Amino acid sequence: MGQARPGPVQGARPRRPGGREDPQEGGMSGPVPPETGTVPRDRRALARRWWQRLPPGRAGLPEPLLFDRGSRARLRRAHGPVDILDEPVVFALHRELGFGPQGADRTLIPVAVAACVLARIRTDAPGRGLASVLGRAKDGPQALLSPLRLKRLLTARDPDDLLRQMRRAVDLAGDRPVDVGGLAVTLLDWLDPDAGDRARSRFAYDYYAAEYATPGRPAGAASEAVFPAV
Template identity: 30%
Template structure:
């Protein structure tokens, strides 16, 4: 099995085409399923994609165009975003609880699309914070992202700033080893909080969830021989 296949592997107990993380802070399961299906078609080639679906990958230029976008308005005009939004509107929102206003959903999912397009390979259920707190290869105690940069990551104030900082964070994570669903869930949670919609319990809020995963990874000792 290739490295990409290992990182994209789903739990044995779930269907490959319908697997979603068990607990999410801002997305529902159907949104997570639709997002992962869209992401796979965006980044996988046909031999790998057929392990999960009979659908074909999007043309290579679709992802490239999305990755060049640095504003919400430009993301919304891309073919990649139109595919994601159509799937969400037609399926994920059906028979679901009431959703935020359409303009808010558009903004949230535009940021999700811009950020998720940077991820090349994923690890199921792996949070971004944990990946950033992991030790860099061939170092004794240097995380992939420094504590200072991580604090800056938590202090985003606009969707465009979040896109920039999350893209940089994913680059430090080698654009792999993170769950695309967990990644999107943090974007959606941040967006909610920007509108003043905080979870009641502090441990379920953006800064805590990100920091908890990051500092737990920072606390891990490197294995012998690393």
Template identity: 30%
Template sequence: MNQYPYLVHDDQKALEHWHQWLDDNRGDRARLRRAEGPEDILLTDAFFHFLEKMPDTGLWRDEILISASVAGALSHVKTHKLNASQIYKTKNIDNTAKNASFAEQLATPSEGKGKAPMSELRFQQLQKSKTIDDFYRRILRAIRLLDGNVNILSLANDIIHWHREFEHAFDRNPNKRLVVRWATDYFTALANLKS
């Protein structure tokens, strides 16, 4: 089962390459970081460089605010941090360990620190974001709280998932909703920290 259901393999590889590409193109990174919201990102040449790097699929070209949100958020990430999940230690069908999700990372302290990077209150505020701009600002705050060390694939997948739920009806099955998955990952990781 794909850990990132909204991202096919080509999307994942393109996001990783584009994030590395930003290190050599600091001007584009700076322009994306200065944007206050996804609509501002649409007006930058850096965003069109992002679209050039992404696979030619409907996801990136047709859902332009999603693309802008992903491009902007990833410009704030310093390191693509893939670490094994502590809450999903079992191996999945294709015999690979699951990586820590963005929500799990928000509850897992960095080395030498004893508390979660994001407090429960801020986490709940992130979950309850009411507008695209509000969600974007809170995502950027979460990235800063993680010192820019984020699983970019999980982050991008979650941004896509949030936008789909925002623009369309929620799934009737609560287990398929982003806020439920986030809460499960965050509070399970938090409980592991306290035990």
């Protein structure tokens, strides 16, 4: 008589061929997939890293790591965010920020808006917020962005309108350095139903606080204590 096969060890989970636990019994059938639809807290650094890959390149990146030569021009020419949803460079930013398929119907359009606006910035200066650059400096000339245009910008809720208004604002800044990472976070939050009011409030605060900024202090630092970065 043959010996009876030993039964499963008490408390052990059944396994599929290949040694993988049966998911129906509470185990995993493979590697745990990365969580998608969430954004890491270092969004500024991630957006800046993407921007540095736009031609002609920044931070000494070798040419093989740069996006194709026409990518920046196509982002600058786009009439609206929907026009560039077929651009690999937009999906590269989407992935860089940690977004995935889950929730892409909500995240891809704001990312496309951010890509178009960031493509117009010529020089990055961490801590130098766009709103502070556009506001009237203490004892300086009038603001680059008029209060009326600021009001129009703050009322923008539609992606196409936000893109038009922000492009105009960046163009008014000209060659002045702007915080690429900070602007990316502002744009991503602007259209978010939960974070939008906070983003607009911070932008307005930085615009008017520029007149009272301490000389030598980085522009945009005024609001850090009031609106800590998220």
